[in-house]
Amino acid sequence: MGTIELLMQGFAVALSPESIMFALIGAILGTLIGALPGLGPANGVAILIPLAFSLGLSPTSSLILLTSVYAGAMYGGRISSILLNIPGDEPAMMTCLDGYPMALKGKAAEALATSAIASFIGSFIATIGLVILAPILAKFALKFGPAEYFALFALAFATLGGITGKNQFKTLIAAALGLMIATVGIDISSGVQRFTYNSLHLFEGIDFLIAIVGLFAISELFFFLEQHAGDGLKKVALNKLKLTAKDILFVMPASLRGALLGFVSGVLPGAGASLGSFVSYTLEKKVSDKGTFGKGDPRGVAAPEAGNNGAASGALVPMLTLGVPGSGTTAVLLAMLISLNVNPGPMLFQQSPDLVWGVIAALFVGNLVLLLLNIPMVGVFVKLLSIPPKYLMPIVTLIASVGIFSITGSAIDLYFMVGFGIMGYVLRKVEIPLVPVILGMLLGPEMEKNLRHALVLSDGDWTVLWSSGLSIGLWAVAAAGLILPMVFGSILRGKMKRSKDGLVD
Template identity: 75%
Template sequence: METLGFLMDGFAVALTPYNLMFALFGAFVGTLIGCLPGLGPANGVAILIPLAFTLGLPPETAMILLTSVYAGAMYGGRISSILLNIPGDEPAMMTCLDGYPMAQKGRAADALAISAIASFAGGLIGTIGLIMLAPVLARFALSFGPAEYFALFLLAFATLGGITGKNPMKTVIAATLGIMISTVGIDISTGTQRYTFGVLELYEGIDFILAIVGLFAISELLFFVESRMGGGRKKMNVGKLTLTFKELVSTVPTQLRGGVLGFISGVLPGAGASLGSFISYTLEKSVIGKKGRFGEGDIRGVVAPEAGNNGASSGALVPMLTLGVPGSGTTAVLLAMLISLNITPGPLMFTQNADIVWGVIAALLIGNVLLLVLNIPLVGFFVRLLSVPPMYLLPIVTMVAFVGIYSISNSAFDLYFMVAFGVAGYFLRKLEIPVVPIILGLLLGPEMEKNLGHALVLSDGDWSILWESTLAKSFWLVAALSLVLPYVVGPVLRRRMNAAMKESPTSD
């Protein structure tokens, strides 16, 4: 009953006309971003962060806007997957397997409609799981000491590469680079300058908002220019909606299974929506067996991955809100936004900033309804957006990033730094070094250092305190396994994903 009361308070925050307007705007913009191949939710949220600062939004409104963009981008990723056989983002890859064959058979409208309904179901299941699990985990986290938090941060770095990461060692290198960047500035414990080189602007450290917009948005723009400049794509013919009520009802078990599996994978740090969509599709294929025509346009092959990746997007918010550890790349960006608003994510956030936490959760429920309402009647508009040449879209995105960053500090130095991060991010991604661990290192590095210092002070310099408690030992063990398992499980999972793609008649 206590949770229900908090949720009602959250609805009181989310349903104000001002916040509702930004939830609708975020859902709409997020869908636009999601349907553009390659951008994805992390880049979408990163691009909109400067806008939140430019408009001077209150913390709860800013978080409602960005979480709505996050949810909208997860919805939008399916559009290009179904119509162009090009995933809007990585989690939407599995949707190509049956979504595109449906479109080739003249059922593009049906595929888009049922995928929107499945996304709604997955998001709803994930948000309900968030409501039930987050308060319990937050109360448990109140028992953590500095040693436990230090071990938890190590666990976050170890798992962020995810089970589908191409090279776990590159993830470690990226995280180390992020921690190194976080040490720039004046040490708050000793007052010592570190790596400032006499540059006054570096005394307060490197603003992670600059790093995020540069590494995500600007580097993505450079990739976009490199690979997609020129004309737009040919406009697709969506056709008429012929989806029957019987077909819709037959997919309900698929939606439930996909939503639950997606939520579980989202809660696990580093697993995320990609794993959620894959295991949901794989399980459904196993459950249906020879009765299905997976890879040839089976409607359940569209429902399963969409329910899975949208369930995972809500699940990834659980560790971010309760422990201050992001469950995915996009939640790492949301974590940065919270910290920039002087809000400390973690168990105390549920008491000190309850209006923000429950306002965001309520906004997720509202946002899922808004997205379902938007996605079905406006799908024709989103389809037409795919035919707009990037040369018209890129200047708008670039303008938002530059104006937003300049409005935060009114410093040209920050713009240079943002561009520098963008160029660095471009080359790092060329080398297949992920940028999300860099952001995580930059965000969690100071807290990790602070907890390490506190633990050593409490133990009079005895390092064994870091693995003394049972909980800390558990975190260390899981972190070690997380570094080793990707070498074993990752290649197997990638082979299965590639095999699934090759088995599809549309993979060529």
């Protein structure tokens, strides 16, 4: 069956009343979460995973809901960037450069509408790219053996520095911590207990859903208590929208260029939305700047917004086809799929075509829903910024706790969740990223299984790990992914810091 026929079947799934309802709910919740500075899409998806499980949703409905939250959070991150000069997350930082100056000029509504349109263009084009590229990459990945998969997992860990944007050494420490946690439980191959301390609760290992909610949601609660326990953010008045067709056509080239660059950044393992946003803004400034960028040029809003939303959809390509997340948020989505006994990878397109193509079609529907929602409902989303965190965060924590308890039915798991929350808080205080911890827990068992399989097939010959041209290529890319961020990371962070320092006060 061809791609077009499969996509049409996917639209039959995505346009069902149930799927449209979950896409709408996810889009609204994602935009609300994205509008809150600091939360971001990864936290938003992590917080709502327990809700999806407690409602007993099917894998397709769960993924439609959470990918809509993902897309909505990418949209919502621009609201505080433009109105408050506070990025909702790191990719939204570049939007501040021209978005906030537009707001100071009385064009806040135009800036928000421009960003919504550019975000739609970025996501739409990237989803088309997903339709074209994902089946090709999935067929290519069928050639992978255990040695190639082990090299692929090594590549995923080597490129984590691009996902997190942090110190490469600290990123590797976090990944090693995740791999250590993944070894807890009974070894499937030998039946030997590993780090269980004769506790029945640890025989099956540590559920990474508990770790995700603890590391992200609970640690975020601690940070809010520490930094924002007082009042909410100041309300911002919006002007009446006066966006014309001429204004839309003016930013269209910037949006298209940003979408393409963002998609490429998202597909590359470890690049992520931050790079997509930064590269899109930088290129647009070189192409179009006539002394207006940084002073409220709408193209300076459109380019990074198209870039980061294009990267968000592009990051789904390696996750669905290879089982390797292309961003922090797709790492959380990967955990959710594994918990539902759905294994992303090349066989997913053959074993669960309804799920894959239903989700891809739902991305088209969800982005249209987001465009229609975001322009008229901006005022509603802005009011959320005025809610004091001391009221908001307990509600978030309650949702996470009830969701985890409804999944496991064990009070012990709530203690584990709090423990991971404390660990996440400490790691974040010392600037050790959390995503590699989760990725280590997720990929560790499969990485170990493929290593053992490869060694069994080769009678213990370790050279099998780099015996094929494909595995050698993967190791070479992994080495480049490990070394290049160390060489160029400081340059990129320096430029982004100078850009941030240049924001209008």
